[in-house]
Amino acid sequence: MQAASRPASASTRPTVSPNPSQPHQVNTQTKVFDTAHGRLLCIADIRGRLSALNELAREANAVAVIHTGDFGFFEASSLDRINDRTLRHLTMYSPLIPSAQRTHLLAPENPPAAVRSTVTVSLLSEFPLLQSGQIKLQVPVYTVWGACEDVAVLEKFRSGTYAIDNLHVLDEATTCLLDLGGVKLRLLGLGGAVVSHKMFDNGDGQATIAGGQGTMWTTALQIGELVDTAQRVFDQTETRLLVTHASPGREGIIAQLALVLKADLTISAGLHFRYASSYNEFSVQGDYEGFRRKLTAGKENFDKVWDSVKLQVNAIIDENQRVLLDKALSVIDRIPPPPNQPGPNGHTPGEEPSWKNCWNWNLCDAAYGALIFDIRDGRVSAELKSQGFNYAYRKTATPSTADPAPNSTTSPPPTTIQNASTSRGPTAGPVTGATPVNVEKPLPPHLVASKSKPSTPPPPQSGRETPKDPKLNGSAEKSAEKLEKERAKKERKKERKQQERAEREAAEKGEGQSSPVQHDHNEVDVNSQPPRSGKNTPDVSEARHGGAPEDGPLSPTTESAGARTPTGRRPARNPWTLFMRLPYSASEVEIREYFGEAKGGIIRVNYPNNYAGKNNKMAYVEFGDEEAMKAGLDKRAEKLNGGVPEVKQATDRETRNAEAQQAGFRGGPFGRSRGRGGFVARGFAAAGLTRGVPRPNGDGPAPPASSEIP
Numbered sequence: 001m002q003a004a005s006r007p008a009s010a011s012t013r014p015t016v017s018p019n020p021s022q023p024h025q026v027n028t029q030t031k032v033f034d035t036a037h038g039r040l041l042c043i044a045d046i047r048g049r050l051s052a053l054n055e056l057a058r059e060a061n062a063v064a065v066i067h068t069g070d071f072g073f074f075e076a077s078s079l080d081r082i083n084d085r086t087l088r089h090l091t092m093y094s095p096l097i098p099s100a101q102r103t104h105l106l107a108p109e110n111p112p113a114a115v116r117s118t119v120t121v122s123l124l125s126e127f128p129l130l131q132s133g134q135i136k137l138q139v140p141v142y143t144v145w146g147a148c149e150d151v152a153v154l155e156k157f158r159s160g161t162y163a164i165d166n167l168h169v170l171d172e173a174t175t176c177l178l179d180l181g182g183v184k185l186r187l188l189g190l191g192g193a194v195v196s197h198k199m200f201d202n203g204d205g206q207a208t209i210a211g212g213q214g215t216m217w218t219t220a221l222q223i224g225e226l227v228d229t230a231q232r233v234f235d236q237t238e239t240r241l242l243v244t245h246a247s248p249g250r251e252g253i254i255a256q257l258a259l260v261l262k263a264d265l266t267i268s269a270g271l272h273f274r275y276a277s278s279y280n281e282f283s284v285q286g287d288y289e290g291f292r293r294k295l296t297a298g299k300e301n302f303d304k305v306w307d308s309v310k311l312q313v314n315a316i317i318d319e320n321q322r323v324l325l326d327k328a329l330s331v332i333d334r335i336p337p338p339p340n341q342p343g344p345n346g347h348t349p350g351e352e353p354s355w356k357n358c359w360n361w362n363l364c365d366a367a368y369g370a371l372i373f374d375i376r377d378g379r380v381s382a383e384l385k386s387q388g389f390n391y392a393y394r395k396t397a398t399p400s401t402a403d404p405a406p407n408s409t410t411s412p413p414p415t416t417i418q419n420a421s422t423s424r425g426p427t428a429g430p431v432t433g434a435t436p437v438n439v440e441k442p443l444p445p446h447l448v449a450s451k452s453k454p455s456t457p458p459p460p461q462s463g464r465e466t467p468k469d470p471k472l473n474g475s476a477e478k479s480a481e482k483l484e485k486e487r488a489k490k491e492r493k494k495e496r497k498q499q500e501r502a503e504r505e506a507a508e509k510g511e512g513q514s515s516p517v518q519h520d521h522n523e524v525d526v527n528s529q530p531p532r533s534g535k536n537t538p539d540v541s542e543a544r545h546g547g548a549p550e551d552g553p554l555s556p557t558t559e560s561a562g563a564r565t566p567t568g569r570r571p572a573r574n575p576w577t578l579f580m581r582l583p584y585s586a587s588e589v590e591i592r593e594y595f596g597e598a599k600g601g602i603i604r605v606n607y608p609n610n611y612a613g614k615n616n617k618m619a620y621v622e623f624g625d626e627e628a629m630k631a632g633l634d635k636r637a638e639k640l641n642g643g644v645p646e647v648k649q650a651t652d653r654e655t656r657n658a659e660a661q662q663a664g665f666r667g668g669p670f671g672r673s674r675g676r677g678g679f680v681a682r683g684f685a686a687a688g689l690t691r692g693v694p695r696p697n698g699d700g701p702a703p704p705a706s707s708e709i710p
Contacts, residue, residue, distance in 0.1 A: 048072025048125030069146025151211030252298020601628025
């Protein structure tokens, strides 16, 4: 819709009615998947790399793909219609351009003409290959258009000039129904970016589709026609999925549209994060009024534009357009009333159901992740996967370059280095360049190797982390500098160390004493050594006189030049765990579905390290509490993947060995119980879930060895 004094756009056509006067016809298609279970791959911003669609669908084992815009609708003639700024943007983010070539093209010294003379359509999109048949889509693909597309190509799809096997473009007049896994999923789509001042400008578009110079946006007529389409095909038995490029979390108008369309689910893109997000309004808004404020803000932005073009628009639209415009205005006016306040008719409205029932996903780009809808037995479950942010660079940060936190009020502990002629006393704080007095020699190599890590550890990385051993240069000055840094770090772990020392005394009671180790003149205070890797095993340097330190016995020394001995303590077990022995391999999703209504209480599914040929045939299913575990035992299915699994409550090896001894058997491979883990059995007995011959202390015996927790 173009007004005589519309906001600036790319269009140079005279002001005419953009939509011919013709009855509105809905293009609806139904795709029936003859399967009781299927997966839908949802991705965003494939950016012209269309050959990857088949690969991504194959990796996800998907029967269809839903795409949320920036598909890459460009052909050879599109380059002449793209302006310089948009062309540079497409060049910067195209996955088809090698990195070195992209850097050269986008160099500051290269003028726009150099970029235009170099870039061809093959560097922006593989759509010409898809159109010619060189690339064939193996599964159905349903997509809307994004913010950077050629409007002329989309209009050829709308008019029927272009038709590609398995490619379905969702627009305001086209809807598709997927019958899969006991769910009728109705797809409704709205393409383009939401730009307030272009809501009544369709640019170079000939109908309700709007765009120009390589960009596309949403118009009011588009919204009105989509509402009309949704009303014509409405069926109470269907589940509605709204596919948009703009995010309803950011755009109040899209959120209002979801309310009018009665959408159950929405997926969107356009934010280009490295993580996808999953939310509903109740989870991100502080209260119901916050939800209403977002919708009100969207209405206010629209009303500012509508008030400025209302007279011109009313003068040029025809009867059919008037119907669509009225439906668009009804979307804008769809603000849920405040709850618990009587309306004009005296009726007190409740909360909007979509406030808690409509779920939204905003996707990251296809290069970084995807969303998978797993549909089975009428249930739609979701899996989100993404590359995420890369924090590996922080591992290269050195303590010498890190400044202490400003305005720190942490009081320092006593110094950790004691010399015969230097008294111990408090320091003023972390010192990075000072050299202590009377330090004659650097620390021995095994103490330097075990120097504490920076006070703020880097985030967890994949794989094991290898500690870095600084090389000694024989200089007393550098060694003392390292010692001062150690002291500053130890003060942040003082309280934690004291608590773990008490635990260590109880855990290591009865263990051997440490062997004396001779050092030079420096004596290290074991009480100030920070724990490494979460275990507070004391250093052996304080036993230089052959005696145990005051705070407890030490681990025996070895020939490992400072390597620390594990304490042997294991994390606490979850007593509400079920053990499953499966006749056939089963995935985590299948195991969760096996427990039916009780699967909501599952907090973790763990596969132990199985022997060859038994992969995924044993599993431990952890529940949040006793009631959830009992519900799992009661509501589980009879069969899983065609076989009947063995399901019983799990226990740990120590409890099993102790109870086997009580029953007259030898406990464990060493003929005795290790004396730990009894607290788990007592937790089972307290819940009344153990069975068998009673133990002297009142606990029941453990299940057989097959159900022990790894």
